[in-house]
Amino acid sequence: MKVLVVSDNHGEAEILKQLKARHKEEVDHFIHCGDSELTFSDEAMNGYHGVRGNCDLDTSYPETLTKELSGHKLFVTHGHLHQIKSSLLPLKYAAEEAGANIACFGHSHIAGAEYMDNILFVNPGSISLPRMTTDKSYAIIELKDKMFFVHYYNEKGEKLSSHTFEK
Numbered sequence: 001m002k003v004l005v006v007s008d009n010h011g012e013a014e015i016l017k018q019l020k021a022r023h024k025e026e027v028d029h030f031i032h033c034g035d036s037e038l039t040f041s042d043e044a045m046n047g048y049h050g051v052r053g054n055c056d057l058d059t060s061y062p063e064t065l066t067k068e069l070s071g072h073k074l075f076v077t078h079g080h081l082h083q084i085k086s087s088l089l090p091l092k093y094a095a096e097e098a099g100a101n102i103a104c105f106g107h108s109h110i111a112g113a114e115y116m117d118n119i120l121f122v123n124p125g126s127i128s129l130p131r132m133t134t135d136k137s138y139a140i141i142e143l144k145d146k147m148f149f150v151h152y153y154n155e156k157g158e159k160l161s162s163h164t165f166e167k
Contacts, residue, residue: 001069001142001143002027002140002143003031003140003141003143004029004138005033005122005124006019006030006031006033006048006138006139007033007106007123007124007138008106008109008126008127009038009126010037010055010129011036011037011038011128012128013038013044014044015128016032016044018155020047020048028070029049030048030049031050031076031104032045032049033076033105034050034051034052034054034077034106034107035054035078036056038058039058040058041060049065049076051063051064051078052078053078053106056078063078064077065077066099069143070143072102073099073101075104076104076105077104078107079106082094082105084105084123085108088121092117100119101120101167102141102148103122104122105121105122105123106126107123108131109125109126109129110125110131111125111133111135111137111152113163115165118167120141120150120165122150124137124138124152125138127155136155137153137154138152147165147167148164148167149163149165150165
């Protein structure tokens with residue numbers, strides 16, 4: 001199973017449409033970790049399971065989202081309510097409380113993946129305004145047997161890096 005994770009497009013609707021068109025045949029689920037700055041009903045958000053970020057005005061988005069995906073439980077949040085810029089500990093507690101083994105978040109605009117205490121943490125970075133790099137990015141999480149693969153891509157779909165974690 002594959003899950004595309006994107007965050008922090010800050011009003012750029014076209015890139016979300018491009019990602020869906022590019023990956024619709026290979027990806028099973030599309031996740032948006034907030035700060036789309038689009039309305040919940042915007043056409044560009046169609047097909048994405050999204051949450052509300054600190055820059056999202058539309059209160060129709062949930063603050064967090066939990067999804068069951070092929071034997072895995074995914075916890076999605078923007079991150080601003082879980083102090084992710086300081087520590088992953090509050091996010092870890094929230095994911096554990098939700099019974100999740102994958103936690104997706106944005107907010108920092110910095111791409112990264114880490115496996116800690118049986119939880120995979122994935123920040124796709126920002127598809128519009130990256131920090132600590134010039135690469136606008138998104139991630140695809142691939143779940144295979146007892147392995148997690150996290151692949152990072154730039155806005156053109158070119159692979160930037162990959163990480164492998166054993167469950």
